[in-house]
Amino acid sequence: MPEVMDVIMAVKPVLGAFLCLVGAGLAIIGTVGVLRFPDFYTRLHAASITDTGAATLTLVGMALLAPTWLIVFKLAAIWLFLFLTGPTGSHALANAAHTAGLQPVIGRQRDGAGADDEGGA
Amino acid sequence: MGYLLGLIVVLGALWLGLSGIYEPLLLTLSVISIAISILLAARLETVDREGVPYARTPQLFAYWAWLLVEIFKANWPVIKACVRADLDINPALVKVKTRCESDFAKTIFANSITLTPGTVTVEVEGDKLLVHALFEEEATPDSFAEMDERSARAADGRKSSKGEVTA
Numbered sequence: 001m002p003e004v005m006d007v008i009m010a011v012k013p014v015l016g017a018f019l020c021l022v023g024a025g026l027a028i029i030g031t032v033g034v035l036r037f038p039d040f041y042t043r044l045h046a047a048s049i050t051d052t053g054a055a056t057l058t059l060v061g062m063a064l065l066a067p068t069w070l071i072v073f074k075l076a077a078i079w080l081f082l083f084l085t086g087p088t089g090s091h092a093l094a095n096a097a098h099t100a101g102l103q104p105v106i107g108r109q110r111d112g113a114g115a116d117d118e119g120g121a
Numbered sequence: 122m123g124y125l126l127g128l129i130v131v132l133g134a135l136w137l138g139l140s141g142i143y144e145p146l147l148l149t150l151s152v153i154s155i156a157i158s159i160l161l162a163a164r165l166e167t168v169d170r171e172g173v174p175y176a177r178t179p180q181l182f183a184y185w186a187w188l189l190v191e192i193f194k195a196n197w198p199v200i201k202a203c204v205r206a207d208l209d210i211n212p213a214l215v216k217v218k219t220r221c222e223s224d225f226a227k228t229i230f231a232n233s234i235t236l237t238p239g240t241v242t243v244e245v246e247g248d249k250l251l252v253h254a255l256f257e258e259e260a261t262p263d264s265f266a267e268m269d270e271r272s273a274r275a276a277d278g279r280k281s282s283k284g285e286v287t288a
């Protein structure tokens with residue numbers, strides 16, 4: 001049993017750092033989406049990646065790196081409140097835009113010229 | 122009375138978890154701050170079934186676990202749409218009918234839709250939700266049916282067949 005604990009303690013920081021890195025990557029992807037999408041409503045969808053996936057992975061990674069359970073509890077509380085308030089904020093934004101009369105872009109959006117994308121890697 | 126007790130327990134647990142320093146002075150301060158919070162909540166008249174939904178904690182957490190999996194599944198197409206070289210999305214506004222009755226259940230359902238990447242609740246009117254979706258083909262009424270039923274069950278604890286009773 002002590003050996004198992006040793007393995008877990010050795011793997012934990014590596015896994016935590018990896019999850020933090022993946023979360024940061026997702027946040028960047030969400031930002032790219034916010035910049036690329038055509039209108040307000042579609043940009044909101046890209047931002048929700050940062051809200052959900054990136055935030056969860058980063059917080060789980062930080063929980064694995066945390067030295068005490070007290071910090072894990074705080075991270076869990078942050079996560080809980082983020083998941084309760086995040087959609088409320090998104091909905092308030094979307095609802096305000098809709099009420100103000102902003103018309104969403106509807107229908108298939110294509111810019112078939114991937115070659116001339118200035119951001120293309 | 123049960124709601125008040127639930128609120129006190131949850132606030133106390135939150136305070137103990139966030140503080141981490143268990144000295145007489147700070148514990149006294151915690152009791153005072155919890156008392157003030159309860160007083161404010163009581164004055165706002167939010168100490169009721171919807172303001173203090175802790176009696177349904179197991180069901181709500183079970184629903185949350187299911188929702189988490191859905192969120193991660195829904196993240197994938199949006200991530201792909203963000204990073205692919207050619208912009209290829211099909212945004213649409215769709216109306217979704219819900220069988221949730223109480224405001225609490227409707228809030229959970231609408232928030233779940235917003236939380237899931239690729240769909241945002243724009244407006245709630247009666248039992249109809251206006252949803253903006255990034256891909257029209259993924260926002261069919263069927264795709265929301267399971268989430269609707271699960272949130273109704275988690276919040277109200279009734280079988281969905283009763284949902285037809287009131288319009």
